[in-house]
Each structure stands twice: as structure tokens, then as C-alpha cells.
Amino acid sequence: MAKVTHEMTIMEVLKLDPGVAPIFMKHGLHCLGCPGATMESIHDAGQVHGINVDVLVNELNQFLESNA
Template identity: 75%
Template sequence: MTKITKEMTIMDVLKMDQGLAEIFMKHGLHCLGCPGATMESIEDAGKVHGIDSDKLVAELNEYMESK
């Protein structure tokens, strides 16, 4: 299993499993289809939106490990 990191783009992570979208939205990242999602890393998006990217990445990885 590929571990999700802060350096990955949101779109790359969503391609791994569409169920991850719910976690992004729970953390306030609602524009999953916008151009920024294809270019912005999770860390960059966290900075722009005031989100703790470490917490988000941990939750994304927990989801993937539970599958």
C-alpha cells in the first residue's frame, strides 16, 4: 500500500480511492474538482485553508489501512 504524504496532490490521493473525498471535505477542503486539486499538495492546501495537514494525512492513511 502506498503511504499518503503531505507532498502528494489532492487529486493523486483521490485517484487512490474516491472514499477519501469525504475526509477531505470533513477537513474543509470542498473544492476537490477545482484546478488547485491537481496542482496543490496537501500541505499547500492546508496552509491556504488553515488546516492541520499532519492530522489530515494521518486520517487519510488510517482510512486506507482499514481497507
């Protein structure tokens, strides 16, 4: 099973499982289809939006593990 990392883009994670979309949105990353979602890493997006990326990545991985 793939594991989400800080270096992955939002789009890479969405391709693993589109069900993660609400997790991104809960953390303030609402533009899931914008060009930034395909180009910048989760880490970079987190810095721009003031998000605790460790918490976000942990929640994404927990979701993916529970749906494996």
C-alpha cells in the same frame, strides 16, 4: 500499499481511493475537482485553508489502511 504524504496532491490521493473524499471535505477542502486539487500539494492546500495537515494525512492513511 501507497502511503499519503504532505507532498501529494488531493487528486493523487483521490485516485488511490475515491472514498477519501469525505475526509477532505470534513477538513474544509470542498473543491475536490477544482484545478488546485490537481496542482497544489496537501501541505500547500492546508496552509491556505488553515488546516492541520498532520491530522488530515493521518486520517487519510488510516482510511486507506483499513480498506486495504
